[in-house]
Amino acid sequence: SKGLGRNCFSYFTSSMQETAQTRMRLANDLREALSGRQLLVYYQPIVELASGAIHKAEALLRWRHPARGLVGPGDFIHIAEETGLIVDIGNWVFRQAAAQALRWRTAHHPAFQVSVNLSPAQFRGKAGARAPWIDNLRKLGLPGEGIVAEITEGLLLEASTAVFNQLLEFRDAKIQVALDDFGTGYSSLSYLQKFDIDYIKIDRSFVRNLKPAAHDLVLCEAMIVMAHKLGMKVIAEGVETEIQRDLLAAAGCDFGQGYLFSRPVPAGEFERLLSDSLTP
Ligand code: C2E
Ligand code: CA
Numbered sequence: 196s197k198g199l200g201r202n203c204f205s206y207f208t209s210s211m212q213e214t215a216q217t218r219m220r221l222a223n224d225l226r227e228a229l230s231g232r233q234l235l236v237y238y239q240p241i242v243e244l245a246s247g248a249i250h251k252a253e254a255l256l257r258w259r260h261p262a263r264g265l266v267g268p269g270d271f272i273h274i275a276e277e278t279g280l281i282v283d284i285g286n287w288v289f290r291q292a293a294a295q296a297l298r299w300r301t302a303h304h305p306a307f308q309v310s311v312n313l314s315p316a317q318f319r320g321k322a323g324a325r326a327p328w329i330d331n332l333r334k335l336g337l338p339g340e341g342i343v344a345e346i347t348e349g350l351l352l353e354a355s356t357a358v359f360n361q362l363l364e365f366r367d368a369k370i371q372v373a374l375d376d377f378g379t380g381y382s383s384l385s386y387l388q389k390f391d392i393d394y395i396k397i398d399r400s401f402v403r404n405l406k407p408a409a410h411d412l413v414l415c416e417a418m419i420v421m422a423h424k425l426g427m428k429v430i431a432e433g434v435e436t437e438i439q440r441d442l443l444a445a446a447g448c449d450f451g452q453g454y455l456f457s458r459p460v461p462a463g464e465f466e467r468l469l470s471d472s473l474t475p
């Protein structure tokens with residue numbers, strides 16, 4: 196997939212080419228990265244299309260590797276998942292994101308939300324692996340609405356008791372749920388009614404070729420209408436051009452996220468985006 200610096204080092208090859216040895220080294224380094232403060236969370240604004248306002252952000256993991264520079268999650272998340280490290284890393288990301296959400300709710304917008312990505316592996320671990328989340332919210336005094344859990348369609352199709360229970364726990368804690376990469380995975384839509392989903396995120400692949408009268412525009416429009424009828428809001432991913440933004444806005448899409456607005460940036464830089472968006 197699409198990591199930063201993907202082509203730069205043989206160490207981060209595609210998972211198909213990785214040898215057992217490389218993977219083991221990567222897993223060890225990743226363990227050290229977590230304890231050695233080499234992991235960072237970047238934030239990308241999610242923009243309300245009608246107003247241009249920013250009161251949401253997605254938390255995206257980065258690894259500042261001592262020798263290899265800034266590395267994106269596409270190059271190491273799979274190792275974290277296979278080794279189970281994703282549970283500790285995910286909890287760490289959650290704590291960072293929750294602290295920022297609290298800050299930005301106080302300093303910027305009372306309904307500010309930060310989205311956190313959840314790997315299916317985080318649901319499969321021992322029961323209670325996610326309990327620290329709810330604890331953490333309580334300790335911080337952050338309402339659940341401050342957090343959006345981004346999950347993928349595949350997880351819902353598993354329809355396991357563990358997944359079900361976790362989503363119920365989120366609902367009780369008022370944590371919001373977004374369905375990531377929507378439209379790419381499976382054709383069964385029945386689970387949209389079975390679970391309490393607050394947002395769908397239209398996958399970048401539908402946004403990439405948006406132009407007037409394009410098939411992809413028809414698909415986006417259909418997803419938006421369906422989502423709204425089911426009481427969900429829509430976030431379009433990978434918005435890179437003004438044409439894409441305008442077509443999505445005209446189709447009634449609620450939010451956009453993408454390089455047109457900003458790349459993912461460190462928290463400090465994100466705060467500058469927030470204060471800039473306030474000045475007319
Ligand atoms: P995702 O959840 O689909 O995140 C969106 C990805 O699209 C991010 O890549 C983001 O930088 C990129 N992106 C945003 N706007 C644009 C655009 O306009 N054009 C293009 N071409 N790309 C755009 P990133 O940060 O490399 O993350 C890749 C994936 O890694 C994420 O995909 C997510 O599945 C996973 N990930 C990231 N952070 C975490 C995390 O903390 N935990 C877990 N479990 N997975 C994570
Ligand atoms: Ca996501």
Ligand code: CA
Nearest residue numbers: 371372391393
């Ligand atoms: Ca909900």
Ligand code: CA
Nearest residue numbers: 375376396432
């Ligand atoms: Ca996505």
